[in-house]
Amino acid sequence: MTVPLEKVGEEMILNMGPQHPATHGVLRLVLQLEGEVVKRVVPMIGYLHRGIEKLCEERTYIQNLVLTDRLDYTAAMSNNLSYALAVERLCGIEVPERAQVIRVIMAELSRIAAHLLWIGTYALDIGAITPFFYCFREREKVLDMFEMISGQRITPSYICIGGVRKDITPEFLEALKSFTDTFETYILDYEALLTKNPIWLSRTRDVAVLSREEAINWGTTGPVLRASGVQFDFRKATPYCGYENYEFEIPYGTNGDCYDRYRVRMEELRQSNRIIKQAMANLPDGPILADVPYVVMPDKSDVLTDIEALIKHFKIASGAFQIPKGEVYSSIENPKGELGFYIVSDGSSRPYRMRIKSSCFVNLSTLPVMIEGRHMVADVVAAVGSIDIVLGEVDR
Amino acid sequence: MGIESHLGIVTTCLDKVVNWARKNSPWPMTFGLACCALEMMVTVSARHDIARFGAEVYRGSPRQADLLIVPGTLTKKMLPMVLRLYEQMPEPKWVIAYGACACTGGVFRTYNVVQGIDQYIPVDVYMAGCPPKPESLLTAIMKLREKIDRESLRDRG
Amino acid sequence: MNKRELFQYVRSASPVTLEGARECPDCVEVRVDAKDLLSFMRFLKTNDVLAFDLISDVTAVDHYTSRKPRFDVVYHIFSLKNSQRIRVKVAVDEGESVVSVTSVWRGAEWLEREVYDMFGIWFDDHPDMRRILMPEDYKYFPLRKDFPLEGIED
Numbered sequence: 001m002t003v004p005l006e007k008v009g010e011e012m013i014l015n016m017g018p019q020h021p022a023t024h025g026v027l028r029l030v031l032q033l034e035g036e037v038v039k040r041v042v043p044m045i046g047y048l049h050r051g052i053e054k055l056c057e058e059r060t061y062i063q064n065l066v067l068t069d070r071l072d073y074t075a076a077m078s079n080n081l082s083y084a085l086a087v088e089r090l091c092g093i094e095v096p097e098r099a100q101v102i103r104v105i106m107a108e109l110s111r112i113a114a115h116l117l118w119i120g121t122y123a124l125d126i127g128a129i130t131p132f133f134y135c136f137r138e139r140e141k142v143l144d145m146f147e148m149i150s151g152q153r154i155t156p157s158y159i160c161i162g163g164v165r166k167d168i169t170p171e172f173l174e175a176l177k178s179f180t181d182t183f184e185t186y187i188l189d190y191e192a193l194l195t196k197n198p199i200w201l202s203r204t205r206d207v208a209v210l211s212r213e214e215a216i217n218w219g220t221t222g223p224v225l226r227a228s229g230v231q232f233d234f235r236k237a238t239p240y241c242g243y244e245n246y247e248f249e250i251p252y253g254t255n256g257d258c259y260d261r262y263r264v265r266m267e268e269l270r271q272s273n274r275i276i277k278q279a280m281a282n283l284p285d286g287p288i289l290a291d292v293p294y295v296v297m298p299d300k301s302d303v304l305t306d307i308e309a310l311i312k313h314f315k316i317a318s319g320a321f322q323i324p325k326g327e328v329y330s331s332i333e334n335p336k337g338e339l340g341f342y343i344v345s346d347g348s349s350r351p352y353r354m355r356i357k358s359s360c361f362v363n364l365s366t367l368p369v370m371i372e373g374r375h376m377v378a379d380v381v382a383a384v385g386s387i388d389i390v391l392g393e394v395d396r
Numbered sequence: 397m398g399i400e401s402h403l404g405i406v407t408t409c410l411d412k413v414v415n416w417a418r419k420n421s422p423w424p425m426t427f428g429l430a431c432c433a434l435e436m437m438v439t440v441s442a443r444h445d446i447a448r449f450g451a452e453v454y455r456g457s458p459r460q461a462d463l464l465i466v467p468g469t470l471t472k473k474m475l476p477m478v479l480r481l482y483e484q485m486p487e488p489k490w491v492i493a494y495g496a497c498a499c500t501g502g503v504f505r506t507y508n509v510v511q512g513i514d515q516y517i518p519v520d521v522y523m524a525g526c527p528p529k530p531e532s533l534l535t536a537i538m539k540l541r542e543k544i545d546r547e548s549l550r551d552r553g
Numbered sequence: 554m555n556k557r558e559l560f561q562y563v564r565s566a567s568p569v570t571l572e573g574a575r576e577c578p579d580c581v582e583v584r585v586d587a588k589d590l591l592s593f594m595r596f597l598k599t600n601d602v603l604a605f606d607l608i609s610d611v612t613a614v615d616h617y618t619s620r621k622p623r624f625d626v627v628y629h630i631f632s633l634k635n636s637q638r639i640r641v642k643v644a645v646d647e648g649e650s651v652v653s654v655t656s657v658w659r660g661a662e663w664l665e666r667e668v669y670d671m672f673g674i675w676f677d678d679h680p681d682m683r684r685i686l687m688p689e690d691y692k693y694f695p696l697r698k699d700f701p702l703e704g705i706e707d
Contacts, residue, residue, distance in 0.1 A: 018477055021426040021456050025433070026474055046686035047474040048430055051506030051702070053671075054695055058702050067503065073431035089579060117434070136441035154431055154527050216633070219608040219660025230633065237636040328579045329629050329640060331609070342629065344614055357610040357629070365663040392430055395686060473688050507695055507704025508687070 011039065016380070018047045024121065025391030027364075029380065036376040041368050045361075048395040056354035060319045061087055061161065062297065064354065069155035071356065072393040074117050075110035075335045077146070080159040085240055086330035086341035087161045091295055091323055098286040099163035100242045105176070105279045106159060107241070107332075108272040112183075113142040114335035115265045115272075119190060122262070122385040126203050131193055138186050141179050148172050162296030163289035176280060183273050191266060204258035208370035208383035211256055218369065219362045222337025223264045224387055228256035234333035245282075246275050258386035265388075268335075294321045319349040336360050336388055358393040411548045418462070418488060419544040421450035422537065425461035427481070430468025432495035432527040444530040449537050458484040463540075464517075465533070469497035470510045482517050490520045490544070492536050495527050502526060554602070554635045556581060562602060563639070569593045573642075580629075580638040587643050587651055594657045597630060597639065605630040605639060611654075611664035613645075613672045617698035622646035624674055628654070628661075650675035653682075671696035 012033045018026040026047035032040040052071070056064045068083040069076040081103055088095060095103075120135035143153040149172050150156035150165065158165050194200045210220070215228035225232060231252040235243040251267035253260025290296050297316055302309035315321060325347040331340030337359025344353040370383050428436060439446040446452050455461040458481045470478060482491070493513055496502035499522045501511035513519060520543055523536040554562070560581045564574050569589035575582050585593050597605040609629040616623055628641040645651050653676040654661045665676045666685040673694035676682060684691060693700055 018474060019425075019427055019481055021454075026429055046684075046688070047471060047477075048469065049471055049473065049508050049686040050469055050504045051508050051695060052504075054700075054702055055504065055506050070431055070503070073434060092578075121437075133442055136438060137443070140438070140441070140443050153529065154434055214659075216606050217659045219658060219664075221607070232633055237633075327577070329610070329638065330579060338609065340610060340629070342610065342612060342627070353614045355610065355612045355627075357612075361663060361667075362660055365660065506702055507700075 014377070021125075024385065024389055027384070027389065027391060027394075029367075029384070031377065031380065033377065037373070038371050038375055038377060038380060039373060041371050041380065043364055043367055045364070045391070045394050048391045050396065052396045053354055053356060056351055058350065060321075060349045061323060061351065062316060064351070065160055066155075066157050068356075069157055070392055071358070071396065072114070072334060072336060072339065072360070072390045073154055074390055075114035076155050076157075077106040077110040077159055078114075078332065078334045079339060080157060081107050081241070082330065082332045082334065082339045083341055084159050084161050085332060086328055086343050087323070088290075089330050090326055090328040090343055090345055091292070093162055093290050093292050093295065095163050095241075095290055096287045097242075097284045098167075099288045099290075101279050101283050102164050102168055102288065103159055103241050104243065104246070105168075105276055106164075108275045108279070109142050109145065109176075111272045111335045112269055113139050115269050116142070118265060118388050119194075119262075122388075123194065125381050125385045126200065128193070128197075128200070131190055134186070134189060134193075138183070141175075145172060145175050145179070148175065160289075160297065162292060163287070167288050173280065176276070180273055180277050180280070184270065187266065187269050187273075194262070195266070201259065203378075203382055204262060204386070206255070207258045207375060207379050208386060209255065209257045209374075210366055210370055214366070214369055215256065218366045220337065220366055221359045222334070222363065222388075223261050223268065224337065224363050224366070226251065227253035227260035227264045229254055234331060234338060238331075240332060246278050248275050258382050261386045261388075295323070321349050322347060323349065331357065334359060336390065336393065337363060339393075356393075356396055358396065360387075360389040360391075360393045363387050364389050364394055407549060414549060415544050415547060419541040421453075422463040422490065422540065422544075423453045423455050423461050424451055424463040424465050425458055425481070425485070426454045426456050427464060428467055429470060429474070430495075430497065432467030432498070435527045435530050436465060436467045436494065436533060439530040439533050444534060446534065446537070449534070449541070451537060458482075459486065461485055462488065463490050463492065465492045465494050466498040466513050467494040467527070469502060469504055470513050471508045472510060473508060475510055475516065478513070479516060488547075490540055491517055492521045492523060492533075492540065493519045494523045494533060494536065496524055497526075499524055554637065556637060559603075559635065559637050559639070566596075566600065566602075567593065568596050577640070580640050582640040582642065584642045584644070587645060587649070590641075590643050591652050591654065591657070593641070594628075594630075594654050597641075598657050603632060604634040605632045606658075607631040607633055608654075608658035608660040608664070609638065611661050611668060613668050613674055613696075615672060615696065615698045622649070624672060626651055626668065626674060630658075645674055647673075650677050652677050653679040655679060670694070673697065 014031040017028040028044040030042045068079040071079045116135040116139040120132040123131035150158040210228050212229040233250045248271045251264045298309040303313045323345050327344045329342045331338045340357035342355035346352040493499045521536045560576045573584035609631045614625045622644040624645045626643045631638045670684040
């Protein structure tokens with residue numbers, strides 16, 4: 001029995017997820033296939049919708065800091081930073097310089113940790129297992145540093161409203177120095193494994209192309225936007241935490257394919273390392289918390305010895321502080337893109353409305369544009385991985 | 397009663413052998429919900445090395461897995477999928493509730509979050525933390541091994 | 554172009570009457586009527602001086618009983634050229650609908666779906682108006698102020 005050479009068969013609906021090794025969490029993709037070619041892809045999200053925005057309306061501003069860790073949980077310090085900046089802008093709080101530099105160090109370490117996780121898991125999706133072990137080895141060093149400074153690896157809640165929770169110790173600086181001194185050699189290791197690898201190139205080159213116009217029209221931000229040829233970064237365009245004082249480049253791509261997104265993130269590792277070295281060299285002395293009574297939590301050692309600090313701590317913890325009435329939208333360059341907080345305050349200690357703008361949510365909506373009609377099932381895995389989504393942030 | 401009392405010594409030895417085999421190779425399913433999944437992934441890496449316990453073989457399909465580690469928040473939208481996955485796993489199977497959200501709902505007492513997976517599926521080991529360190533997952537697996545040791549073929553088949 | 558210049562330019566060059574305009578500490582904020590929304594958004598995007606090409610966010614605020622109309626749909630749009638942001642607000646009452654801006658910025662597609670899912674505000678001319686985060690058959694709108702945090706058992 002011979003099979004005629006023209007296309008036979010009908011279209012097939014294939015369900016991918018929500019439990020799937022390569023969907024990076026609980027994402028469901030419904031694929032309409034003609035053979036192996038994807039005619040239509042419908043992403044379905046909401047399987048990790050925890051109601052964080054509603055929960056924030058019932059908790060005080062201090063308590064909400066803890067919830068922000070759980071958004072993009074691969075880079076929790078960045079989320080803390082975005083939230084703290086939004087509330088500080090609303091209240092008009094000036095953060096001391098030492099705290100600003102520490103915040104920059106933490107944000108860039110988060111960026112390194114997030115990108116290392118991404119490279120490891122993306123390579124695992126494509127089929128390469130060695131980068132996973134290598135990247136997690138370095139990521140462990142970063143997480144150890146977070147644990148040294150805040151007691152927690154993944155969800156530190158270290159950057160708080162008004163500054164940072166505790167001052168950095170000499171042991172931390174020593175660990176940071178040894179990390180930044182050797183990190184460049186490790187980046188070369190990852191590149192040696194992947195960048196010129198023929199299998200990697202054929203799996204990621206010209207796959208899931210997003211043109212420059214499409215990227216801007218669809219509102220993408222972060223490495224997805226930069227890989228499509230837009231040299232834009234919120235750290236340079238709307239600087240915060242003193243980023244205007246640091247020298248760093250913004251890597252961008254030309255093709256807008258998966259390979260360019262990979263190259264952009266690799267280069268961002270180098271730039272983040274560069275920023276951390278500059279920050280370490282220019283670390284000023286001084287306080288780490290702004291002295292704004294009844295909004296900024298006082299240092300724990302003062303609380304245990306001074307009655308005034310104890311009263312302030314009690315008032316803030318029991319929610320008896322006042323945030324000025326108003327609204328603010330503040331966003332930063334998270335490792336995945338723009339993480340924005342739109343806070344509407346009615347003058348009480350709880351936000352009236354806390355909106356979390358998530359870059360992964362908007363970036364994921366471009367998946368049909370990248371895939372439909374052009375690529376096959378295996379490329380869907382490469383495309384989803386290259387957008388770098390974290391379902392905690394997509395679903396909130 | 398019956399055959400068990402005459403062949404008691406045989407079934408006890410058989411129990412020991414079977415339990416030894418089961419506890420030394422609990423194959424988990426790749427099932428990551430939220431932040432705790434990151435710590436679960438890290439246990440596979442060389443530093444914590446879950447392979448010591450025979451559990452590095454993460455199976456994608458529930459039909460081939462023994463152990464369901466639930467790391468992260470279970471939402472009401474995801475609940476039917478978890479139930480279906482649990483039912484598709486063949487016996488013997490065990491469940492570890494990893495992290496505060498899986499144990500009791502965690503920080504999220506909201507409209508879409510299940511307040512503890514034990515409301516719907518039986519849990520063998522609870523591991524609290526937010527997220528618990530990878531060493532905690534290894535502790536949970538060690539506790540599970542102790543539990544498996546106490547099982548007998550009569551209970552599970 | 555700084556925030557002050559942007560504020561003055563938007564007020565002077567707008568093709569529609571602005572119901573309100575002010576310069577907030579974080580960005581310029583304007584309020585327009587629902588019927589003028591689409592033409593104002595097109596103006597923001599196509600005007601060469603403003604060039605608001607990147608849609609940052611679409612969300613809503615529920616004023617519940619403290620104000621009628623009940624909802625405010627809030628748009629945040631960013632200009633890559635000027636590195637400035639603008640906030641546009643539209644008042645919508647319960648049961649009313651708003652025109653979708655997906656014809657101006659495709660990125661608003663999922664953001665508007667989320668506003669419908671959470672608040673129940675319908676967007677006309679939207680290519681795919683259905684729930685996105687909650688299950689398709691969910692009966693309630695969670696972010697409304699009259700919906701309890703722990704949900705309604707049914």
